[in-house]
Amino acid sequence: MNQQASAHVTAADISRLAGVTRATVSNWRRRHPDFPAPAGGTDTSPTYDLDAVRAWLSARGQLPEDTPADRLRTALRTHPGDGVLALHLLPVVLAAARLDRREREALPELRDDALLRWVRSAADVGAQDIPGTEDAAYAPEAAEPLRALLRCVVTDGAEAATDVLAERLLEDTGGTGTYLTPRPLAALMARLLTESAGAFPASVLDPACGTGSLLAAAASAGASELHGQDVLVAQAAQAAVRLRLNAPEAAISVHTGDSLRSDAFKGLTADAVLCNPPYGVRDWGHDDLAYDQRWAYGVPPKGEPELAWVQHCLAHLTPRGRAVLLMPPAVAERTAGRRIRAQLVRDGALRAVVSLPQGAATPLHIGLHLWVLERPDPQAEAPGTVLLVDAAAENRDLDWVAVNDTVLSAWRAYLADQGDFTGAPGTAAAMPVTDLLDEAVDLTPARRIRTASRQALRPALLARQASELYDQLRQGATDLVDLSTDGDWPPADDRPRDWRTATVADLLRGGALSLLHTAPPGRRTRSGQPQPQPEAEPGPRPALTAADVFENRPASGTEADLPTGVTLPLVEGSDVLLTEILRVGRTAMARVVEPGEAGCFLGPHLLLFRPDRRRLDPWFLAGFLAAEQNVNAAATGTSLVRVDPRRLRVPLLPLAEQQRYGAAFRRLHELRTAARRAEQAAEDVTRLLGTGLTDGALLPDGHGSA
Structure with a gap:
């Protein structure tokens, strides 16, 4: 009698299965002699027998309730060639999502042969539009993974099922420099495309679309025509499915390939471009593309791949069309790129540079920049200024609401009246082109805005603001002291309470x-x-x-x-x-x-x-x-x-005892809130006073005099 072999799982799979971190799994391996021995893999990346792992977790009470998503992960692990299968299951997610609820719920209950017949006919309809799935085949042994997938779609939804498939595809992806654009950042980049009157571009291109987060943000904002390309088949396929799930009425076209070397949209001019170019990729085709017609602002040096992406995006825009790119901060100052930066500024192609707080996107330790570009209209006069915004100056904790307010308020005010835009001291300034075209052509907002802001400081206004902030600090400190009085927090018995x-x-x-x-x-x-x-x-x-x-x-x-x-x-x-x-x-x-x-x-x-x-x-x-x-x-x-x-x-616990705990938790919540307000008030007043003193707008108050 043939017995199906158990699947092998990695430490990452075990962490997902048990709902713990990978560090916890590593601790289990070191500290528990009875932890299952590796059943395969390598010394540096071992794999373990799934049944043995489940038995060990169950014996320790660490095996959570089995969910449809967990069962789908297991089915993918059990099936040979699970990475390919995960890719080929993407059209099935889309086909199931298009059914009404009753039809979806009936699918997992079909017999294997009927289920496979439905999959082969339904998935073929959309496979041609999903990269890498054109030749998808569903053998009889795929019936169980298919059934697990459909149950996940029924219970958790099509996007949740896509996320599970994406986990498997990510493990098989060998690409470097590709990172997910967080949703708040994608939404901000899309909003920068909106005109001052509120109109949103109809057609949007992302030449490095990844899993489609930027195009999804554009669709949410009103785009009706979405074009994407990505070098990784798995990423492009996910983008195609996610966009069709989130924007079913939009015209969607997603292709695979290297956009710089093999542009799938050659000849296309879109109303707008959104792009998060691959990070740190130096082999971008410099030698092969030296005479490419896209380099209207100069041939990008080998060490400046981002400036190649900038010009690629500009080449795909209609006149006055706008592009927003996420860029490493070094692009704004590296010596090798100063000539191209100068030409972009001189011709009016660069409209704004925004510095973001650390943590806005990967790499999390770097404060990235947004570049807002516009394809110049040959019949129009080039703008005389470039907007610089330092959204990191007052948003070090990555408060997305504050970041959005800082960036969009400055951008919209600048669009509404570029000639009389006064900016915001320390945060935003409209820098004259002539000031930027110095020897370095350094476009780093923090450096340029500080120089511009010093001229705009008004000592009397700064002193009044300092007084108002002091009042806020005193009130915050009073509230914190009132909430910090000693409370009666008696200890439990000799051991912590143990409750059901x-x-x-x-x-x-x-x-x-x-x-x-x-x-x-x-x-x-x-x-x-x-x-x-x-x-x-x-x-x-x-x-x-x-x-x-x-x-x-x-x-x-x-x-x-x-x-x-x-x-x-x-x-x-x-x-x-x-x-x-x-x-x-x-x-x-x-x-x-x-x-x-x-x-x-x-x-x-x-x-x-x-x-x-x-x-x-x-x-x-x-x-x-x-x-x-x-x-x-x-x-x-x-x-x-x-x-x-x-x-x-x-x-x-009984309701009366719950209410005692509830009152304590509410008190802790109020204490935390008061502490944050006092901390923010102290930060605001010290920053403003420090700026006023160092820039000569305020005088010392005499507390430190002899």
Whole structure:
């Protein structure tokens, strides 16, 4: 009797399976002699027998509830050639997403032969438009992975299933210098394409599209024609599927190939271009492309690949068409590129340079730049200034709401009246072209803006601002002292309390709470419950964003921050909000919605728990849901870490005792909020006074005199 061999899994697979970090898996291997021995792989990258790993995790109580996504991962691991299979399953996701719910739910229950017949006919329809899947074949042994995929689509949605396939494709990808553009950054880049009157370009090209995040942002903003190219087949295929899932009405064209060496859109002129060029790639074709007609501003030196991408993007624009590129900061100052930078400035092709805070995108330790370019109109006079914005100066903690406000307010004001644009001291300035065309042609915003801002300082205004900030600091310090009085926090017994707990999945099934999040219409929540229909159409009402929960501030999101074509729940008073994405260096944050915030839209990347107040206290729920050990145990993913809400655990306590804990958690929340406000006020006042003193606008107050 033939017995199917168990799959082999890596340490990364084990971390996803157990919902822990890879470091935890490494600790298990070192500290537990009974941890399964490697069954394959290499000394540096061993693999383990999946059944043995499951048995070990189960014996230690570390094996979470098996989910459709987990079962899909296992099915891919068990199937030989899983990387190729993951690619060939992408058209199946798209085909299943186009069905109504009843048809989707029936597919996994089909017999193998009927399931394979459906897949072969349905997937062939769209495979021609998905790179790398034209010759996809579905052998009989693919039936189980197909069934696992379809169950994942039914339960978690098409995008979640695509994410699982992307995990496998990422492991098989050998590309370098390609990174995901975070959604907030993609949205900001798309908004920089909008004209001052609000019109958005119809056609948008991304010549290094990756998995399509920039084109998806353009589609959300209003683009109706999307063109993408990527050198990696797996990335281009994901882009094609994701765009069709998110923008089904748009005309979409995605191709593979190296855009610089083998341009799939030769001759195309688009209204706009968005691009996050490959980072640090030096073998970009310098020798082969020395006489290329795209180099209208000079042949890019071998060590300046980004300036090749700049000119490639400009060549694909209509006159007055705009491009936004994410660039390493060194491109603004390297000696080798100064001649091309000078020509871009002289001809009016470079319209703005924006410096971003560290952490905005990979590499996270570098403050990247945005370059806004425009193909010059031969019949128009070249602009006399370039806008420089230093969004990193006052946004060191990467507050996306603040970054958006800094960049877009400066850009829109500049577009509205370039001649009389006065800028913002220390943040934005319209630099005359003649000032930029010096020997270095250094376009780094921080260096140029400081020189320009010093001339615009008004001593009396600065002194008044300093006084107002001092008042804010005193009030913040008073609030912090009031909340910092010694409380009665008695110790437990000799050992910490040990209580019975229930998972969120258990509480959902028992009706003690409901779980909401922003999801495409018809998609089911991870609990398996139907997602409620929107209670109102998107409009002027604000949205609570993940940044609002992190910073504990009122709803600051607008309609532009909300995805289109999705269910948008409205929050109610006493709802509990938990951030879904774990930020670098931080754990998840939770808080309770205040009555004045009721009626706001629930923004992306937030989980909303609506408790039955007769059974669960909201602040008790918020405190335990956001507990660091709880969140770590429920975290999934590696490059993008999410909280799986079903795995979170809550103690089973009487309501009266919950309310005691809830009052304590609320007090801690208020203390943290007061400390942040006082810290921000101190930072603001010291920065302003330091600027005023060093630039000669303020005099010392005499406290330090002898």
